[in-house]
Amino acid sequence: MSYVISTSYGNDSMALALWAHEQGLEDVTCVYIDTGWAASSWPLRVNKCEDMLKELGINVARIHSGGMAEMVLDRKGFPSNQHQFCTAFLKGIPFLDWIEDFDPVRSAMVMIGKRRAESEDRKDIPEFIFNSEYHGGRTLWHPLYMHTKTERNVILNKYGVEILSHRSDECHPCVNANRPDFLRLTPGEIERVNDLEVEIARPMFRPKRFGAMGIHGVVAWAKDGRKRGSIEDEEHACAGFFGCGL
Numbered sequence: 001m002s003y004v005i006s007t008s009y010g011n012d013s014m015a016l017a018l019w020a021h022e023q024g025l026e027d028v029t030c031v032y033i034d035t036g037w038a039a040s041s042w043p044l045r046v047n048k049c050e051d052m053l054k055e056l057g058i059n060v061a062r063i064h065s066g067g068m069a070e071m072v073l074d075r076k077g078f079p080s081n082q083h084q085f086c087t088a089f090l091k092g093i094p095f096l097d098w099i100e101d102f103d104p105v106r107s108a109m110v111m112i113g114k115r116r117a118e119s120e121d122r123k124d125i126p127e128f129i130f131n132s133e134y135h136g137g138r139t140l141w142h143p144l145y146m147h148t149k150t151e152r153n154v155i156l157n158k159y160g161v162e163i164l165s166h167r168s169d170e171c172h173p174c175v176n177a178n179r180p181d182f183l184r185l186t187p188g189e190i191e192r193v194n195d196l197e198v199e200i201a202r203p204m205f206r207p208k209r210f211g212a213m214g215i216h217g218v219v220a221w222a223k224d225g226r227k228r229g230s231i232e233d234e235e236h237a238c239a240g241f242f243g244c245g246l
């Protein structure tokens, strides 16, 4: 049996990779998908995590998706928290293409670091999903499904992995970004969004949701604006089957 961990090198997926090592699982491959939209600082985290895993005997692989900017220009629209087509285009389809080559006989088990304690949306996730349609009919395993944040952090601390105060920055900003995420955007990352907004003449974030038009307005709201419900959540949850942000 081989194992493929869908990894964004956030807290949960890195803890899962280390958990797999501690369990003595063999033939484990961690796969990172480059969305072309990561934070400028994120490659450093990815490199560090990959180096540590390789030292532990875990294989690592990278997939290059078409990229957020290309997808937005092609569709002349941004994904949103309601129409989250990015998960399929940037993660799901590239992952499926890759794993069909990597595991043509479909004997690998796919692992994702989702935990029930993460959010209300995930409170019922099962340990296993058999014949997962989003993983080419392979079995999907969530071994950390009962882990609390504290238990997860024990694993990360044991290996000296920095515990992030936010979700993975594999996409930055994510369509599900919250106030702390907007406040962490660098000027260059803000301009990257602004350039795309100008190019397609549409804002990335719905004006109604934030009471602001365009990324500069949203960042201004993040600095000064009033509270806006669930956008304030410290750890927002991304929907979908691809383990975004973990």
Ligand code: SF4
Pocket: 035, 079, 084, 086, 087, 090, 091, 170, 171, 173, 174, 175, 176, 238, 239, 244, 245
């Ligand atoms: S991390 Fe966010 S922006 Fe990136 S694919 Fe997932 S939901 Fe979309």
